[in-house]
Amino acid sequence: WDLRALRCSFSAACECDFRPDVRGLECDLALNLVGQHLVRQLVVKGVREFLQNHDPVKPLVMSFHGWTGTGKTYVSSMLVRYLFRDGVRSPYVHQFSPIVHFPHAEQIEQYKENLKSWIQGNLTNCGRSVFLFDEMDKMHPGLIDVIIPFLGPSWVVYGTNYRKAIFIFISNGGGEQINRMVLDLWYARKDREEISLQDLESAVSEAVFENPNNGFWKSGIIEEHLIDLLVPFLPLKQHHVKQCVVNELTQQGLTVQQDIIQAVADSIPYFPEEERVFSSTGCKTVSSRVTFFS
Numbered sequence: 001w002d003l004r005a006l007r008c009s010f011s012a013a014c015e016c017d018f019r020p021d022v023r024g025l026e027c028d029l030a031l032n033l034v035g036q037h038l039v040r041q042l043v044v045k046g047v048r049e050f051l052q053n054h055d056p057v058k059p060l061v062m063s064f065h066g067w068t069g070t071g072k073t074y075v076s077s078m079l080v081r082y083l084f085r086d087g088v089r090s091p092y093v094h095q096f097s098p099i100v101h102f103p104h105a106e107q108i109e110q111y112k113e114n115l116k117s118w119i120q121g122n123l124t125n126c127g128r129s130v131f132l133f134d135e136m137d138k139m140h141p142g143l144i145d146v147i148i149p150f151l152g153p154s155w156v157v158y159g160t161n162y163r164k165a166i167f168i169f170i171s172n173g174g175g176e177q178i179n180r181m182v183l184d185l186w187y188a189r190k191d192r193e194e195i196s197l198q199d200l201e202s203a204v205s206e207a208v209f210e211n212p213n214n215g216f217w218k219s220g221i222i223e224e225h226l227i228d229l230l231v232p233f234l235p236l237k238q239h240h241v242k243q244c245v246v247n248e249l250t251q252q253g254l255t256v257q258q259d260i261i262q263a264v265a266d267s268i269p270y271f272p273e274e275e276r277v278f279s280s281t282g283c284k285t286v287s288s289r290v291t292f293f294s
C-alpha cells in the first residue's frame with residue numbers, strides 16, 4: 001500500500017475521490033453512446049488533454065448542445081462517473097438547474113451573489129470540482145456571467161488551483177440549427193457522419209448568443225471565447241433508436257426480441273413527418289416504452 005491509498009481508505013478528501021479513468025470513459029462511450037461520433041471524439045480528446053496537463057492555464061469548459069433525448073445528460077453523468085469514485089454522488093460534483101436553484105426572476109441579484117460565493121467556496125474546498133449547469137436555455141440571461149472570472153486564466157482563489165476544475169453547460173439551445181443542418185445533409189443524400197464540428201460551431205454559438213430567452217444571451221462567456229469545447233449532439237435516426245432499445249433490454253435483463261425492438265422504434269415520433277428519418281425525442285422515452293412493450 002502506498003501512502004495515498006492508506007490515507008484515502010480513511011478519507012473522502014477531494015484528491016481521494018478524484019480517480020480519472022479516461023480509457024474507461026472511452027470504452028464506455030464507444031460501447032454505449034449511440035450515433036454521436038463528434039461527441040465521443042471531442043469529449044475524450046478534450047478531457048484526456050486537459051488531465052494530462054498538470055498546470056492548465058484555465059479550467060476545462062464544455063458546452064453540450066442538442067435536441068431532447070440525444071444523450072447530453074447521459075454523457076455528462078458518464079463522464080463524472082469516470083472522474084470521481086462516487087460519480088454524481090461525489091461531494092465535489094455540483095449540479096445546477098435553473099428551475100430548482102434559480103426559479104424567481106426578481107431574485108436574480110441574490111442568485112448572482114450566491115452562485116459566485118458557492119463556486120468560490122467549492123473551488124477552495126476542491127480544485128478538481130465539476131460544475132454542471134443543466135437547462136442553460138431556461139437560465140435567466142445575465143446570471144451565468146457572474147462565473148466568468150472562474151472560467152478564464154486570470155482569477156486567483158487562495159489555497160487552490162481553480163484552473164483544474166471542469167465546467168459543463170447543457171442546453172437544447174442550437175438544437176434546431178443542428179437538426180436543420182443534419183436534415184439538409186440528408187436531403188443532399190450525404191451521411192450525417194460527414195458533418196464536422198466546424199460545420200456546426202458558429203451556427204450554434206450564434207443561435208444561443210442571439211436568443212434573448214437563452215442563458216447565454218449576449219453572454220461574455222461566448223463573446224470572450226471561454227468555452228473550450230462546444231459539443232453538438234446530432235439527432236438520432238431510427239436505427240440508433242433500435243440500438244437504444246437493445247441497450248435498454250439488456251440493461252433491464254430482458255431478452256432481446258426483434259418484435260419488441262420494432263414495436264418500440266415504430267411507436268416513436270420522427271421528423272420530417274412524412275419520411276420519418278430522425279427521432280423527435282431521441283432515445284428519451286425508450287426506457288418507458290420498453291417496459292410497456294415487454
Ligand SMILES: Nc1ncnc2c1ncn2[C@@H]1O[C@H](COP(=O)(O)OP(=O)(O)OP(=O)(O)O)[C@@H](O)[C@H]1O
Nearest residue numbers: 032033034067068069070071072073074244283284
Ligand atoms: N446517444 C445516445 N446513446 C445511448 N443512449 C441514449 C442516447 N441518447 C439518449 N439516450 C438514452 O436516453 C436517455 C435520455 O437521454 P438524456 O437524458 O441524456 O437526453 P438529453 O439530451 O439530456 O435530453 P434533454 O435535453 O431533454 O434533457 C438516457 O438516459 C439514455 O438512456
